[in-house]
Amino acid sequence: MDDKDLMDNRQIAAIFHTVADILEVGGDNKYRIRSYRTGADAIEDLGVELSTILEESGVPGLIELPGIGKGIAEKVEELLTTGSCAFVEELLGRTPPGILDILRLSGMGPKKTGALYRELGIDSIEALEAAARVGGLQTLAGFGEKTEQKILKAIKSMKSFAGRHRISIGRKYAARLMQYLQALPEVSRVEAAGSLRRWRENIGDIDILAISSGPESESEAISEAIMAAFVTYPGVSDVVMKGHTRSTVLLENGLQVDLRVLGSDDFGSALQHFTGSKAHNVAIRERAKRLGLKVSEYGVFNIKSGKRVAGAAEADVYEALGLSFIAPELREDRGEIEAAKEGRLPELIGPGDIRGDLHCHTVASDGAHTYEQMAEAVMALGYEYLAITDHSRSLGIAHGLDSERLLKQVEEIDSYNEKLRKRGKSFRLLKGSEVDILSDGSLDHPDELLGRLDIVVAAIHSGFNMEKAGMTARVIKAIESGRVNIIAHPTGRLIGMREPFAIDMEAVLKAAKEHGVAMEVNSYPERLDLNDVHLRLAKELGVKVAISTDAHATDQFANIEYGIHTARRGWIEPVDVINSLPLEGLLEFLGR
DNA sequence: GCCGTTTTCGGCCCGACTGTTTTCAGTCG
Numbered sequence: 001m002d003d004k005d006l007m008d009n010r011q012i013a014a015i016f017h018t019v020a021d022i023l024e025v026g027g028d029n030k031y032r033i034r035s036y037r038t039g040a041d042a043i044e045d046l047g048v049e050l051s052t053i054l055e056e057s058g059v060p061g062l063i064e065l066p067g068i069g070k071g072i073a074e075k076v077e078e079l080l081t082t083g084s085c086a087f088v089e090e091l092l093g094r095t096p097p098g099i100l101d102i103l104r105l106s107g108m109g110p111k112k113t114g115a116l117y118r119e120l121g122i123d124s125i126e127a128l129e130a131a132a133r134v135g136g137l138q139t140l141a142g143f144g145e146k147t148e149q150k151i152l153k154a155i156k157s158m159k160s161f162a163g164r165h166r167i168s169i170g171r172k173y174a175a176r177l178m179q180y181l182q183a184l185p186e187v188s189r190v191e192a193a194g195s196l197r198r199w200r201e202n203i204g205d206i207d208i209l210a211i212s213s214g215p216e217s218e219s220e221a222i223s224e225a226i227m228a229a230f231v232t233y234p235g236v237s238d239v240v241m242k243g244h245t246r247s248t249v250l251l252e253n254g255l256q257v258d259l260r261v262l263g264s265d266d267f268g269s270a271l272q273h274f275t276g277s278k279a280h281n282v283a284i285r286e287r288a289k290r291l292g293l294k295v296s297e298y299g300v301f302n303i304k305s306g307k308r309v310a311g312a313a314e315a316d317v318y319e320a321l322g323l324s325f326i327a328p329e330l331r332e333d334r335g336e337i338e339a340a341k342e343g344r345l346p347e348l349i350g351p352g353d354i355r356g357d358l359h360c361h362t363v364a365s366d367g368a369h370t371y372e373q374m375a376e377a378v379m380a381l382g383y384e385y386l387a388i389t390d391h392s393r394s395l396g397i398a399h400g401l402d403s404e405r406l407l408k409q410v411e412e413i414d415s416y417n418e419k420l421r422k423r424g425k426s427f428r429l430l431k432g433s434e435v436d437i438l439s440d441g442s443l444d445h446p447d448e449l450l451g452r453l454d455i456v457v458a459a460i461h462s463g464f465n466m467e468k469a470g471m472t473a474r475v476i477k478a479i480e481s482g483r484v485n486i487i488a489h490p491t492g493r494l495i496g497m498r499e500p501f502a503i504d505m506e507a508v509l510k511a512a513k514e515h516g517v518a519m520e521v522n523s524y525p526e527r528l529d530l531n532d533v534h535l536r537l538a539k540e541l542g543v544k545v546a547i548s549t550d551a552h553a554t555d556q557f558a559n560i561e562y563g564i565h566t567a568r569r570g571w572i573e574p575v576d577v578i579n580s581l582p583l584e585g586l587l588e589f590l591g592r
Numbered sequence: 593g594c595c596g597t598t599t600t601c602g603g604c605c606c607g608a609c610t611g612t613t614t615t616c617a618g619t620c621g
Contacts, residue, residue: 029593030604031593031594031603031604032593032594033593034593034594034604035593035594035604036593038593038594039593039594066594067594068594069593069594069595070593070594071593071594072593072594106619106620107610107618107619107620108619109618109619109620110618110619111617111618111619112618112619141612142611142612142613142617142618143611143612144611144612146610146611146612147610147611147612150610150611194621205621207621241608241609241610241620242609243608243609243610244608244609245607245608245609246607246608246609246621247609248609248620248621258620258621260608273606273607273621274621276621278605278621281605281606281621282604282605282606283605284605285605285606286604286605288605289604289605290596290597290598294605294606295605295606296605296606296607297606297607297608298607
């Protein structure tokens with residue numbers, strides 16, 4: 001069977017999400033719906049293609065996956081072998097697609113969406129808007145004037161703002177708002193929670209937790225004061241809802257912000273609850289229930305006695321459930337609870353473990369600063385080394401270096417290092433290149449020149465539209481060249497702007513393992529490439545990774561935090577990361 | 593539809609807020 005004709009995991013997951021949506025509007029069993037959603041999420045989080053698993057281990061192999069049982073496994077098999085699935089086709093056949101658009105409107109759930117369709121025949125956003133404009137929805141039970149206005153507002157909001165935001169945008173807006181809240185006398189502490197704290201690559205909204213100060217007896221008045229300040233924050237364009245402990249606003253750029261206010265006694269359980277993910281919390285609470293406990297944002301309680309057994313500190317919540325502390329980046333229900341139970345959680349990589357950066361650019365190609373300036377910037381960060389890796393000749397748009405210019409740079413860096421040495425500095429600038437992998441898999445610099453460098457980073461910057469098998473072979477050829485140390489931004493994606501190119505990541509990772517080549521985590525917030533799922537697979541296969549910034553200016557070295565937290569989401573430990581090695585160890589890995 | 597240190601059958605997280613409701617259903621996170 002030809003690989004390129006098979007559905008990939010993302011397509012299959014999307015189908016099961018749609019199945020869940022349709023069943024929900026149809027009023028199906030909510031646990032059956034949940035199973036489809038859980039299964040779809042599990043498939044999205046899978047590093048290995050379902051087609052590979054099916055080929056190697058058949059349907060029983062699929063059933064072994066968490067969240068996948070007999071029902072979903074058989075549908076996956078049908079989708080992969082025939083390209084469609086009778087059950088799915090039947091559901092799609094009796095559901096106008098516009099209904100699913102209505103379901104996605106803020107404030108619209110399956111019940112209301114279903115009622116609109118069954119009672120009024122409304123099956124598209126356009127029909128809904130037209131009916132709401134003339135008061136045509138109020139004939140339905142449960143639909144009043146306010147509901148109608150809310151629907152019109154949701155449609156307007158959907159039209160102007162689409163989807164999720166990159167995490168860097170979220171962090172910027174969150175920082176300002178948190179500063180504003182922290183300055184309030186009623187607030188003793190502010191924390192970012194939700195997907196921001198878990199460092200997801202994009203976020204749906206900003207979740208902020210504020211701990212109120214002052215006596216318990218006045219907590220309600222204090223909360224109200226905080227909420228009043230929150231909804232009048234200068235950047236707020238709309239108040240979605242406002243209560244004592246929870247309020248939601250929209251900022252002018254469409255970003256939604258949820259604020260929760262609690263007392264300091266509840267801090268740990270509140271932070272745990274609002275950090276999520278939802279799937280993690282559901283799994284945590286199911287475990288608690290089996291242990292005779294109940295977990296909410298107000299603490300961990302013994303169900304029988306009603307006594308509170310934990311809640312002030314986040315670690316206590318996990319401890320009460322017999323679990324070691326789970327880092328926020330791991331809380332996605334991807335096996336972290338099981339690992340915490342068995343004491344085999346990873347010792348995650350952290351900012352203090354990074355000793356150098358292995359990918360950056362200077363004015364020689366498309367950077368903004370000289371190699372001296374770049375070196376000084378990372379010395380200020382306490383790094384021990386930095387690799388200068390300007391582009392190669394073929395990347396004309398970035399003023400890529402030909403052999404002659406690279407050779408000249410090599411000599412300059414040699415003398416720069418010599419100067420440092422004489423000044424008694426142990427810092428070392430590494431001579432490198434970000435060499436293009438050309439369409440045929442060959443490298444854009446001659447072999448002997450690459451051999452003179454300390455480090456070779458190879459990347460694809462052209463021909464993104466190759467089919468999967470060709471692209472995979474192209475990258476593997478570079479890995480097998482014996483000249484390459486790191487594959488940079490291995491899927492080429494730009495989050496929200498350019499899809500990753502088609503590539504068999506498992507095959508690439510296996511080749512990287514075999515040839516001692518590391519895979520990059522590119523720290524640009526728009527890239528984060530490899531992503532968390534691929535990194536987890538890399539770790540399982542024993543592939544080393546390099547967490548690099550690809551900095552084009554001195555201030556971009558700070559982006560390393562995005563790479564580090566993405567690596568943490570991929571369960572990466574210091575031992576997996578080549579730029580956590582001291583210089584000697586790194587040079588040994590590089591074969592120099 | 594999935595799952596198992598209470599279970600292969602009988603469960604499946606927990607609470608806040610809103611609107612249209614006289615006591616709660618629907619939605620959200």
